Amino acid sequence: MAQQLASAATDHTAHTYDVGKATNIKFHDGMVPRETKEQLLGQKGVVLWFTGLSGSGKSTVACTLEHALAARGRMTVLLDGDNIRHGLNKNLGFSAQDREENIRRIGEVAKLFAESGVITLTSFISPYRKDRDGVRARLAPGDFLECYMRIPIELCEQRDPKGLYRAARAGKIKNFTGIDDPYEEPTAPELVVDARDAAGNMQSAEDMAAQIMQYLEERGYLGSSSSNGSGKQVSDRAAATA
Ligand SMILES: Nc1ncnc2c1ncn2[C@@H]1O[C@H](COP(=O)(O)OS(=O)(=O)O)[C@@H](OP(=O)(O)O)[C@H]1O
Ligand SMILES: Nc1ncnc2c1ncn2[C@@H]1O[C@H](COP(=O)(O)OP(=O)(O)O)[C@@H](O)[C@H]1O
Numbered sequence: 001m002a003q004q005l006a007s008a009a010t011d012h013t014a015h016t017y018d019v020g021k022a023t024n025i026k027f028h029d030g031m032v033p034r035e036t037k038e039q040l041l042g043q044k045g046v047v048l049w050f051t052g053l054s055g056s057g058k059s060t061v062a063c064t065l066e067h068a069l070a071a072r073g074r075m076t077v078l079l080d081g082d083n084i085r086h087g088l089n090k091n092l093g094f095s096a097q098d099r100e101e102n103i104r105r106i107g108e109v110a111k112l113f114a115e116s117g118v119i120t121l122t123s124f125i126s127p128y129r130k131d132r133d134g135v136r137a138r139l140a141p142g143d144f145l146e147c148y149m150r151i152p153i154e155l156c157e158q159r160d161p162k163g164l165y166r167a168a169r170a171g172k173i174k175n176f177t178g179i180d181d182p183y184e185e186p187t188a189p190e191l192v193v194d195a196r197d198a199a200g201n202m203q204s205a206e207d208m209a210a211q212i213m214q215y216l217e218e219r220g221y222l223g224s225s226s227s228n229g230s231g232k233q234v235s236d237r238a239a240a241t242a
Contacts, residue, residue, distance in 0.1 A: 052149030
C-alpha cells in the first residue's frame with residue numbers, strides 16, 4: 001500500500017484544457033489512487049442507477065438495499081431525486097432541459113463517489129435514455145449499472161403515495177412522467193426488476209433488493225465480505241449495527 005501511494009505521488013501529471021466556459025483548467029490528479037481506496041473499503045466502487053416511473057419503488061428498494069449492504073459492512077451513499085431537489089438541484093424543474101441538467105449533475109456527483117470506492121445508489125426517474133446514456137459514457141465500463149424498475153404505470157398509479165398521479169390526471173400538475181411527459185425504457189439495462197417474480201408472485205422490496213444484492217455479489221462488487229483491506233473482519237461487526 002505504501003509503495004502504491006509513493007508511486008502515485010510521483011506519477012501525477014497536469015494538462016491544460018478549455019472546459020465549457022472555463023479556460024486554462026488543469027486537471028490535478030490525486031495522490032491516493034482509486035484502487036487504494038477500494039482496498040481500504042474492501043469493495044469496488046460502482047454507480048447503481050435506479051430508473052423508473054414515480055411510484056415504481058426506486059427509493060424504497062434503494063433504501064432497503066442500502067440497509068442490507070450496511071449489514072454486510074459495505075460503504076454506500078444514496079442520492080435520491082426528491083432529496084437532491086431540496087438542495088444541489090433546487091434551481092431545476094421538470095422541463096426536458098432541467099431533467100437533463102438534473103441527471104448530468106447527479107451523474108457527476110455519483111462518479112466522484114464511485115471513483116472513491118463507494119457503492120453509489122441513485123434514485124431518479126431519469127426518463128430520457130440519452131441522459132442516462134450520458135452518465136454511463138462518463139464512467140468506466142462496469143462502473144455504471146442501470147437498474148430498471150419495470151413496474152406497470154397502473155400499479156404505480158394505484159400506489160400513488162404522494163397523490164401526484166391524481167393531481168396530474170386532474171391537470172393540476174403538468175408534464176408528469178407517464179401521464180403527459182415521456183418515460184423512455186432502457187434498451188439494455190444490467191438489471192430489470194419486475195413487480196412479479198418468475199412464478200408470478202408479487203415481490204416485496206426485500207425480494208427486489210436481494211435480487212440486486214445477488215447481482216453485485218456475483219460480479220465481485222462487494223469484494224471479500226470478510227476483509228476491509230486491513231485484514232479486519234467487517235461483516236459480523238457491521239451486521240450487528242444494521
Ligand atoms: N412533473 C413531474 N414529473 C415527475 N415527477 C415529479 C413531477 N413533479 C414533481 N415530481 C416529483 O419529483 C420526483 C422526481 O424527481 P427526479 O429528480 O427523480 O426527476 S427526473 O429524474 O429529473 O425526471 C418524483 O419523485 P418519485 O415519485 O420518487 O419518482 C415526484 O415526487
Ligand atoms: N416491492 C414493493 N411492493 C409493494 N409496495 C412497494 C414496493 N416497493 C415500493 N412500494 C411502495 O410503493 C410506493 C412508491 O415507492 P417509492 O419507493 O416511493 O417509489 P419511487 O421512489 O419510484 O417514486 C411506496 O408507498 C412504497 O411503500
